[in-house]
Amino acid sequence: MNISLNLTLFIQIINFLIAYYFISRFFLTPALDIFVEDKNYKEDLEKKITEKKDRILDKEDYKRLNWKEYQKHYKKLIPDHTIKLDDKQFDNLHLEEIRTLDKNKLKDLVIDISTVLKSKVIND
Secondary structure (H helix, E strand, C coil), rough: CCCCCCCHHHHHHHHHCCCCCCCCHHHHHHHHHHHHHHHHHHHHHHHHHHHHHHHHHHHHHHHHHHHHHHHHHHHCCCCCEEEHHHHHHHHECHHHHHHHEEEEEEEHHHHHHHHHHHHHHHHC
């Protein structure tokens, strides 16, 4: 089997190179560009997701710290168990004591407490 060089072989080589050029230029390069763009887009999305997760974690840490500070502040401001309403004073009201009050006194007590609380909220 002898392969001889002739004009047909050169024409086939030139035809193959031209076809390869057109296929790579017009089909493969745009397809590869699309793959690269898609890869870059996915990487950007992953970066944004990690940044958002980090921000969320930072916010949660900030909220936890603030919550602890608020709890400390609240514990400092918790009043003792004495309820002072204008000229009345109720020391350590227990459920049993409240149950023994009649309805009118209980209503008066609730009204007094609610007015004092409203005034404290509005003024403070």
